[in-house]
Amino acid sequence: MNEPIQKYSAIKNVEFGRDVTVVQPVNIYGCRIGDNTFVGPFVEIQKDVVIGSNCKIQSHSFICELVNIGNHCFIGHGVMFINDLFSTGGPAQGNKSLWKETHIGDNVSIGSNATILPVRICSNVVIGAGAVVTKNIEEAGIYVGNPAKKLGELNG
Numbered sequence: 001m002n003e004p005i006q007k008y009s010a011i012k013n014v015e016f017g018r019d020v021t022v023v024q025p026v027n028i029y030g031c032r033i034g035d036n037t038f039v040g041p042f043v044e045i046q047k048d049v050v051i052g053s054n055c056k057i058q059s060h061s062f063i064c065e066l067v068n069i070g071n072h073c074f075i076g077h078g079v080m081f082i083n084d085l086f087s088t089g090g091p092a093q094g095n096k097s098l099w100k101e102t103h104i105g106d107n108v109s110i111g112s113n114a115t116i117l118p119v120r121i122c123s124n125v126v127i128g129a130g131a132v133v134t135k136n137i138e139e140a141g142i143y144v145g146n147p148a149k150k151l152g153e154l155n156g
Contacts, residue, residue, distance in 0.1 A: 017053060034071065052106070066101040066118070073104060076112035076129065083118055124154060 009027040017035035022028070026039060030047025033039065037051055040059035045051070049063050052071035057063070061079045069075070083099040084092045092098040100118030104110075108121055111129030121127070121137045128144035128151070137143060142151045 013047075023059075040077075058112070065096075066099055067104070068102070069104045070106035070108065070123065072107045074109040076110055076114065078113045079110050080113075080115045082115065085118065126154065 009025045010029065011022065011026065012029040014028050014030070015032040017033060017037065019036050020033050020039070022039045023041045025041060027044040028039065031045050031049040031051070033045070033051045034053035034055065036053055037055040037057070039045070039057045042060045043057055045057070045063045046065045048065050050068045051057070052069055052073065054071055055069060055073045055075070057075045058077040060077055061075050062081060063069070064081050064083045066083045067081045081102055083102065085100060087098055102116060102118050103120045105121055105123030105125065107123050108125045108127070110116065110127040111131065113130045114127050115132045117132070117134050119133055119136050121133065122140060124140035125137055126142045127133060127148060128142065130146070131144050131148040132146040133143070134147040137148070139150065141153050143149060144151045
């Protein structure tokens, strides 16, 4: 009987701000996480990710390389960020030059099970649960659906 190669989740080479809370198990490496940020269990945050201060990353979310999240952001349960658009008809398979960046502004709330493709999302945006963001969001407001479209304005 063959034995599998075993790898373990870990926290490695992470630059943490003050008063960061991380609930194990997680796989977090090569990234920066700002002050007063909470990271729930079963989260993966890959290298070269930057997460601002006063954020909350809920369980089972995946934040891939080339994602930058602003301050005061909420990432719901099971949110998936994508950096490979399969521009050659299949996965980039290690060719990182094909990957694209994602930038999330400040005061952005992303609902559970949303999928965020490589886009820019301005500040003061709410993304509804299950939404799929395929294009840049350049105007504050509430966005829902697949593909995500503006539903309305934020109150207050």
